[in-house]
Amino acid sequence: MTTTGSARLRAATVLVALLGAGVAGYLTYVHYAELEPFCVGGGGGCERVQSSDQSELLGVPVAVVGLANYLIVASCLLLAGRRLYPLAAGLALAGFGFSVYLTYVELFVIDAICQWCLANAVIATALAALTVALVAAEPVER
């Protein structure tokens, strides 16, 4: 890939990571403010998901974990140069896998869908694809 193409791909990836940080940041905010996430159509799905046992990891809201992951990925791409692209891709892939797991939990355990979580799953999927593409576009250092 040309340098310009690689730079564009990197910019797009950072943008998606920051978009994910925005969604996770909002969910983090409503968690700590003990507010209900704004849910189009109501129905209580967001509240059920946000207040479920699966919404935390060792007492830390998964939204915080997601926020941290997006910010680390963005930082790897922005600040550390191509050396850390593989780390960004690994984290993005893990984030994608975890969003798949959480979507499964929503559908089959909690029996509720949170639109914000679905938005996050879409972003996590896009971010994983973009970071892998970014790694693939870079020459491998021997």
Add this chain to the structure above:
Amino acid sequence: MAGSPRRTQILAIAAFAAVVLVVLIVVNVSGSDDGSGGEGGIETSAAEAIALFEGIPQSGTVLGDPEAPATLTEFADLQCPFCAEFATEALPAVVEDFVRPGELALDFQALTFIGPDSEEAARMAEAAGLQDQLWQFVDVFYANQRTENSGYVDDGFLTEIGSALPDLDVEAALADRDSPDVDATLAAARKLADQLGVDSTPSFVLTPKGGEPRLLEVASLEPEEFTAALEAVLGNGQ
């Protein structure tokens, strides 16, 4: 030929991602057991509930002096963890500072949107309300909440909760769950929630005597938030 190092790199990334993912899932699954909630068990939470509401008049869903200057209506789902948090964190202060002195009445309106266990729990709570024991029952239930929609709210669980309350006739309450009175109370709660635009739990509506109901906005479920918000509206100290 960059194939081999590329493959090694991709494998390393995938392995790293897989390890992180497995750790995340294991931690998440281990943290979501069906723990029985309450600290100290049902008997302890029942003793606390009895002490909290002792000596305060209770009628159906209403706790406190019905002639109090204001009524705080709580819309709650018994499976809702935030509702349980309110009950354990803020409610004792609200009861002691406002309800016991006769400045405020509390009205519990049960919503059942989380799932079938919510309906089972709400029916038993309303049935306990027919014996003026709703607030004690709800308090003990919250302290012993389990995993949402896991089917735990069955006759056995409800009997266990109810039996911890000496003034509750559990058999009568179980029998009253499908009574027209309970049906009517739950339907009225749904209707009132619709009228007031309540679509999440817990939600709080404060109605000054003879005045218009309005949503009580609180930034958190901490006791200080409620006492400050109530003092601001009721216009007095403690």
